[in-house]
Amino acid sequence: MLLRPFLQNIKTIANSTLPSRAALFYNQKSHYSAYGASKPEGDPKQYTDYEIIKNPDEWKYVERLLPISLIPEPPLKENYPSGWKPATAKAEDYPYFVERTKNHLVPVYLKIDKRGTRRLTKVRRISGDIWHLKELLVKYLEHVNKKPVGVRVDEISGVITFRGDYCSDVKEWLLKKGL
Structure with missing residues (x-):
């Protein structure tokens, strides 16, 4: 019996001194993080107005900021410092063809799965007789790695x-063929 009035006093003290969650939520200042909730910053013409210029002297400064739409062909040299070699084979030279990537690289990739315990070497962008290419690559890799x-x-x-992980061996073989 004595405990009940004591608990009621604690509840009234707690309710009077601490604001409710709803009161805390509604009394916060807005941060205007969404576009729809933000206040307009004056006249929109002030910061959205633009001007069309057809002066070629000024356009050259804009063109250098635009990204190039096509990756240029690299200049032909005898040796490159990175060890890169240009493709010399044509699509008609072999019954298969491995097309280079847009950056002129050989499309051979290493994929590591299962926390590093599974390694897969992928050769992509193959057209033509893919089965003949597979036979030649398997024969070469079994000869080089003896397994x-x-x-x-x-x-x-x-x-x-x-x-x-046969990435370097496959790249070496493709570069020898000129692909």
């Missing part, structure tokens, strides 16, 4: 996947 190579061919997307 059998697991391989999967996706003919629809033009991708050959090898189980293991």
Whole structure:
């Protein structure tokens, strides 16, 4: 019996001194983080007005800021400091063809899965006789590494996947062929 009035006093003290959650939420200042909730900053013409200029002397400064739409062909040299080699083979030279990427690189990639325990080497952008290319690559990789190579061919997307890290060996073979 004595405990009940004591608890009622604690509840009234707590209610009077601490504001409710709803009161805290509605009394906060707005941060205007959304565009719709922000106040307008005066006349929109002040900061959205633009001018069309057709002066070629000024346009050259704009053109240098625009991104280039096409990656240019690299200049032909005998040796490149990075070790890069341009493609010398044409699509008609072999029954298969491995097209370079837009940055003129060989499309051979290493994918590491399962927390680093599974390594897959992928050769992409293959057109033509993908099965013949697979046979030649498997024969070369088994000769170089002296062990059998697991391989999967996706003919629809033009991708050959090898189980293991054969990235440098495949790139070396493709560069020797001029692809």
